């Protein structure tokens with residue numbers, strides 16, 4: 458017999474579970490959220506990672522593009538994202554660098570002209586991203602609606618040639634056709650590979666690219682003021698004010714569905730029942746709890762490093778580090794490097810020079826550091842290493858982690874005038890296996906499972922992309938269609954799926 462009954466029980470207190478819970482509670486449903494960990498927020502938490510330093514770092518996710526303004530307004534979140542003036546900086550050669558501002562300007566043009574004095578590469582960049590922006594603007598509002606079919610969405614968007622190269626053909630094709638320079642091609646390609654272990658010529662990379670470019674209709678990646686945990690704090694506030702019961706240290710161990718509802722057993726021995734169950738935990742975790750077969754997915758393939766620096770390092774190129782690290786800093790991420798490292802990693806080889814990207818949160822928002830650290834000039838660096846699939850860590854996670862750190866820092870040091878090691882006050886490193894252990898992302902996959910295109914195939918049933926084979930059970934997390942990333946979208950859509958049927 459269940460100890461308590463609710464309209465909706467939610468397994469997992471990630472940001473999506475909290476979004477779903479709040480929409481449902483405000484519609485009059487009784488809701489209980491069960492979070493396995495002692496920390497709420499899942500992959501969106503901020504933590505004081507180094508007890509001796511007053512620094513609250515976004516431990517896993519760190520930038521926001523996909524969270525629709527509508528969700529922030531609907532839920533009344535007092536939460537702000539800050540724009541970065543610099544989009545990216547990519548050092549190359551002995552002492553050069555490609556600088557890109559958020560909006561095209563003279564400095565960006567000059568930088569492109571150094572790579573290609575004919576001006577063609579810069580022009581190709583502007584026209585490509587103008588096309589992608591048009592596409593983003595039209596597709597973004599559909600993410601909070603029931604899924605359109607492939608044909609319906611293509612017709613509605615009315616950008617056939619762009620649809621063709623973004624959705625139907627491998628993204629590597631358009632990148633290599635429209636851009637000539639290996640470094641520029643690589644900068645474009647990164648958005649297709651973050652969180653996705655794929656070749657540029659695999660359609661899975663297209664989906665990742667789309668999700669990185671369509672957020673809020675602009676695709677702009679912004680800095681969450683106060684860190685990612687500031688979003689979670691606000692979500693907890695609105696959820697509890699709306700009457701949601703949140704239980705920490707409450708790991709679900711079994712899910713049993715029947716005609717009367719869904720029973721969830723918790724590690725403590727408590728059993729709760731919901732008329733509906735939402736899983737914010739990954740579909741693979743839900744399958745295990747239900748005793749059904751789990752969907753197959755790619756390995757997570759990133760190394761996440763959080764660093765507290767005594768100060769920013771100088772660069773060989775002479776670029777001001779306050780500009781170089783304000784946007785996304787790419788190292789060893791040219792197109793050919795990506796393809797070569799992908800093949801090697803597929804064959805089980807840890808990259809010697811890991812393709813990495815980084816940014817400095819504190820250049821845009823110093824508030825995550827205590828005043829003393831700010832006054833002393835400390836900064837944070839978030840480093841994201843690519844093409845390091847979980848399989849590389851299976852045999853000996855600790856030894857592979859050591860190799861991976863060396864590879865990532867050596868990749869960075871290629872472009873620094875002084876070794877980064879001399880400036881590190883504290884460092885924390887998370888392999889895909891570490892992430893799986895901490896927050897149950899299967900194989901460390903940052904999107905829970907492979908991302909899917911934001912439509913359903915022609916001839917399939919109407920859906921919100923959150924349904925399962927059990928009409929009482931829905932996915933409300935990153936593993937839903939249009940899930941993945943800090944977006945709240947699957948949380949919103951799962952709530953709507955329940956409310957539209959009741």
Ligand SMILES: Cc1cc2nc3c(=O)[nH]c(=O)nc-3n(C[C@H](O)[C@H](O)[C@H](O)COP(=O)(O)OP(=O)(O)OC[C@H]3O[C@@H](n4cnc5c(N)ncnc54)[C@H](O)[C@@H]3O)c2cc1C
Pocket residue numbers: 468469470471472473474491492493494497498499500501516517518519520521522523707708709710737738739742759761892895896897898902903904905933934935936941942943944
């Ligand atoms: C290193 C890293 C960097 C990233 N960077 C970015 C970024 O910069 N921007 C971005 O948009 N996205 C980023 N992402 C992806 C993004 O963080 C996730 O896709 C998103 O946060 C998923 O949110 P969610 O609420 O769906 O699930 P999660 O945040 O994964 O939350 C699921 C929750 O379920 C809980 N849970 C699991 N099993 C059980 C159980 N049996 N019982 C109870 N609770 C359970 C977990 O503990 C967890 O708290 C990153 C992810 C990682 C890992």
